[in-house]
Amino acid sequence: xxxxxxxxxxxxxxxxxxxxxxxxxxxxxxxxxxxxxxxxxxxxxxxxxxxxxxxxxxxxxxxxxxxxxxxxxxxxxxxxxxxxxxxxxxxxxxxxxxxxxxxxxxxxxxxxxxxxxxxxxxxxxxxxxxxxxxxxxxxxxxxxxxxxxxxxxxxxxxxxxxxxxxxxxxxxxxxxxxxxxxxxxxxxxxxxxxxxxxxxxxxxxxxxxxxxxxxxxxxxxxxxxxxxxxxxxxxxxxxxxxxxxxxxxxxxxxxxxxxxxxxxxxxxxxxxxxxxxxxxxxxxxxxxxxxxxxxxxxxxxxxxxxxxxxxxxxxxxxxxxxxxxxxxxxxxxxxxxxxxxxxxxxxxxxxxxxxxxxxxxxxxxxxxxxxxxxxxxxxxxxxxxxxxxxxxxxxxxxxxxxxxxxxxxxxxxxxxxxxxxxxxxxxxxxxxxxxxxxxxxxxxxxxxxxxxxxxxxxxxxxxxxxxxxxxxxxxxxxxxxxxxxxxxxxxxxxxxxxxxxxxxxxxxxxxxxxxxxxxxxxxxxxxxxxxxxxxxxxxxxxxxxxxxxxxxxxxxxxxxxxxxxxxxxxxxxxxxxxxxxxxxxxxxxxxxxxxxxxxxxxxxxxxxxxxxxxxxxxxxxxxxxxxxxxxxxxxxxxxxxxxxxxxxxxxxxxxxxxxxxxxxxxxxxxxxxxxxxxxxxxxxxxxxxx
Numbered sequence: 001x002x003x004x005x006x007x008x009x010x011x012x013x014x015x016x017x018x019x020x021x022x023x024x025x026x027x028x029x030x031x032x033x034x035x036x037x038x039x040x041x042x043x044x045x046x047x048x049x050x051x052x053x054x055x056x057x058x059x060x061x062x063x064x065x066x067x068x069x070x071x072x073x074x075x076x077x078x079x080x081x082x083x084x085x086x087x088x089x090x091x092x093x094x095x096x097x098x099x100x101x102x103x104x105x106x107x108x109x110x111x112x113x114x115x116x117x118x119x120x121x122x123x124x125x126x127x128x129x130x131x132x133x134x135x136x137x138x139x140x141x142x143x144x145x146x147x148x149x150x151x152x153x154x155x156x157x158x159x160x161x162x163x164x165x166x167x168x169x170x171x172x173x174x175x176x177x178x179x180x181x182x183x184x185x186x187x188x189x190x191x192x193x194x195x196x197x198x199x200x201x202x203x204x205x206x207x208x209x210x211x212x213x214x215x216x217x218x219x220x221x222x223x224x225x226x227x228x229x230x231x232x233x234x235x236x237x238x239x240x241x242x243x244x245x246x247x248x249x250x251x252x253x254x255x256x257x258x259x260x261x262x263x264x265x266x267x268x269x270x271x272x273x274x275x276x277x278x279x280x281x282x283x284x285x286x287x288x289x290x291x292x293x294x295x296x297x298x299x300x301x302x303x304x305x306x307x308x309x310x311x312x313x314x315x316x317x318x319x320x321x322x323x324x325x326x327x328x329x330x331x332x333x334x335x336x337x338x339x340x341x342x343x344x345x346x347x348x349x350x351x352x353x354x355x356x357x358x359x360x361x362x363x364x365x366x367x368x369x370x371x372x373x374x375x376x377x378x379x380x381x382x383x384x385x386x387x388x389x390x391x392x393x394x395x396x397x398x399x400x401x402x403x404x405x406x407x408x409x410x411x412x413x414x415x416x417x418x419x420x421x422x423x424x425x426x427x428x429x430x431x432x433x434x435x436x437x438x439x440x441x442x443x444x445x446x447x448x449x450x451x452x453x454x455x456x457x458x459x460x461x462x463x464x465x466x467x468x469x470x471x472x473x474x475x476x477x478x479x480x481x482x483x484x485x486x487x488x489x490x491x492x493x494x495x496x497x498x499x500x501x502x503x504x505x506x507x508x509x510x511x512x513x514x515x516x517x518x519x520x521x522x523x524x525x526x527x528x529x530x531x532x533x534x535x536x537x538x539x540x541x542x543x544x545x546x547x548x549x550x551x552x553x554x555x556x557x558x559x560x561x562x563x564x565x566x567x568x569x570x571x572x573x574x575x576x577x578x579x580x581x582x583x584x585x586x587x588x589x590x591x592x593x594x595x596x597x598x599x600x601x602x603x604x605x606x607x608x609x610x611x612x613x614x615x616x617x618x619x620x621x622x623x624x625x626x627x628x629x630x631x632x633x634x635x636x637x638x639x640x641x642x643x644x645x646x647x648x649x650x651x652x653x654x655x656x657x658x659x660x661x662x663x664x665x666x667x668x669x670x671x672x673x674x675x676x677x678x679x680x681x682x683x684x685x686x687x688x689x690x
Contacts, residue, residue: 001099003084005057010086012099019134021101025050025245027089027238028231030202031101035136035145040224044202044428045247045458056087062097091197091232100133103197105232111197112230115150115215134226144222144424149201151216157195158616159211160604161491163188163456164469170484170604170619172211179207179220179427180412181404184470186455187427188492189218190243194606194616198239200229200247204427204457206412221413222423236491236607237599243493244598248462250495253591254448256326256397257466257496258584259288260577261532263328264560265504266293269309270316276561281323285562285574286581290320291328291399291452291534295554300332300366301339303382304389308548317394328452329390330399333382333433334361334368341385345371350378352405353416361415362408365552370405373429374419379436387440396446398437403430403455430455431463438463456494466496466530474503474514474535479521480620480634486528487622490600495591497602500534501525502560508538509558515565516636516672519572522562523675524632526576526583527624529591529601535560572673579687586685590625601625609646612663618644627683631668631676643668643676651678654687 001014012019017035024030030046032039062083081097091111092104102113114133135148159172164186169175172191179187179201189201189209201209205220218228229246233239262280267273273292280287298306305313317327335342335351337360345351352361352370360367372378386398407415415422417429434453441449449464456467469485472478482499489497502518509515525531537557546553558564562573580587590601600607601624605615608623621631621643629651631643645651647663654677660666668676677687 003059003082003095003099008055008057010057010084010093010095012095014099019099019101021086021093021095023053023055023086023088024229025231026053026242027091027233028229028242028246029086029088029091029093029103030229031226033134033136033226034224035138036143036224042224044204044227045200045431046202046227046229047459048246048248048462050245053088057085058087059084089232090234091230103230103232105196109196111195111232112154112193112199112216113152115152136226139222144224144421147203147205147207147220147223147226149218149226149228153211153213153215154195155213157193159191159193161188161191161198161488161493162209163492163494164467164485164489166472166478166481166485168481168484170487172488174211174213176208176210179205179209180410181427181430181455181457182410183404183406183454184472185404186430186457186467186489186494188456188458188460188489188494190247190458190492192236192239192491196232196234196239198231198233198243200243200458202227202229202458204425206423206426222421224424235610236603237597240491240493240598240600244461247459247493249598250461250595251449251464252595253496253588254450255588256288257450257530258587258591259531260286260580261289261291261328261530262287262561263291263293263532263534265534265536265557266295266554268556270311270313274316274319277320277323277325279563280561283563286577287323287325289326289328289397292330293399294330294332294401295365296330298549299336299339299551300368301335301341301345301371303331303341303385306548313390313393313395321394326397327395328397328399329395330401331382331386332402333371333373333400333405334366334402335371336366336368338366341381345378345381348377348381349418350375350381352422354414355416356414362406364408365554370402370407372418373432373436374417374425378418379432380440383436383440386437387444391441391444396441397450397452399452400433400437401454403433403453405429427457429457430465431457431460434460434463434465450496456489458493461494461496464496465494466498467494468497468530468532468534469499471504472500473505474507474517476517476520476634476636478503479517479524479632483524483622483632483634484619486602487600487604490603491607493598495594495598495600496529498525498528498530498532501532502535504535506538507535509560509564513636515569518565519569519672520633520675522573523576523673524630526580527602527628527630527632527675527677531580533560533562575673583685583687586625586627593625602630605629605644605646609648612646612648614644614663615646627680627685628687629678629680631678633670633675639669639671640667641670641676642666643678645678650681652681653677654679654689657689
């Protein structure tokens, strides 16, 4: 093993194996490893130009009187040989004489370290398990590797971020997370540690992340290198800023994104949609966007309105514009084998390929194949069709559904992209899907770009992606899971996030239990980055199978407008529509901060109160911007709930006007028409106050 310096880079070399350590923006470093003659050139999400930082690189001789890990549990390990150090601001990277890496902050405190358990010539205390931190196993007959990267585990560590997973825990310490995209699961592999660092696994391969009690492991089934980014900061806000410096920031949210979005499964025709919009405005209710959901098209892959049910889209969009409503239209990446573009797309290599068996990827409402969003030509082809058939008719906002993509089944080893085998790169699909529309809209002259997308990976945010949490169940349990999902998406660098208010699957609008859930969820939706109603609403309308030109048509769920759930509930929902409007200036400022600094719009309490240990442990409330603490009601049949108020400031309960000292848990009033909201002392903002 030999360590050498090349410019600002440290290289650990052993035969053809190389580890590159580069400064990568302020207080940050990028570590890459290859066993090939050349380093793989894919930057994946680390594509943004970062501030050039000149590190301080030193080397020194160690002997038995100079232990490697001073002041921690490894003090007994006495080393000899050379230690190499790279200091980049608040991050210090150390390479011990055997070639293993550890990371420290500017105070000399250990942040994390590679996990290695191997006897060697200079460390007589090391155990003979022959477990290396960096493991790259060649896949015979290919230029691919099966990779495992190991780090030490710490009992005092909490871990946040990693994207969106359907489970209850905000703190991911102890979790095993699949690094794969699925309907309602978004793998965004950036973690923020309570120890003062963030780590991004810059690899879109299928794999796992395991945050165990004994070690942390990042695993990729097939890849060509190890590649990760680590950043140190005194606060979570500093860590998020440095991560977004490297992967990109969300643009400023368009004004229409700040208000209310109306959606259901599904408005079946132009007149039905317009009727709802007209009635909404007749009642004097605010609405910024209305959504045309799936199967409004002539066929999957034709990217156009079906002419019988949508006879005059230009007139429809024009009327909605006059009502102050933007039109959002659903696009699926599925190409029906009967589509008029199927042959051309297939001939040009624009479709995702299978290595074996049947080439179809989905058989719901047609035999379809996903288009290959990693192919630049395919992205342009699809957007050009959407431009002609939607954009040129006045539509500016696209709902990019099925963005995982939702294979049936998820046999990742069977799919192949322009960018490589799915096992290597599948997780980047939603980024490329969004990029195609972002690039096309930008080229068309649009300056405010926003796409509703059912998945994300690192870097999605810079393409104006609003991620929602997919086809979730209509239940309080699902609502509770969405809270941690939204908070961890924000911590993973995706600030525009929402869920289907009321849940997507199920929800009988005549059932009092569902009505209670819907009202609680709607109130919470008013305090999410985007306020959007959606859901299938059972039971679906019963009608005979209907065909137009031989193409089966999809039916719809029950009504899903604010007046659909009873007059008493209508008054509550109406209150939150206007409350959201009152908060518009505050939300606009939150969005500006997200665009400029990378901070999440909704975030865990510890983001704003990192010195408060109790804030790190609170999982049932959150900060909406820096001044509002929101405590959703996520159980049936309750009228009050406990809320922890962080220390260091006083808080006003907006519904009652009571003032509380921070650092205590209080009982908040929560009747059916109230979501508990507390205002930070000194903030010039009102919620329930007139």
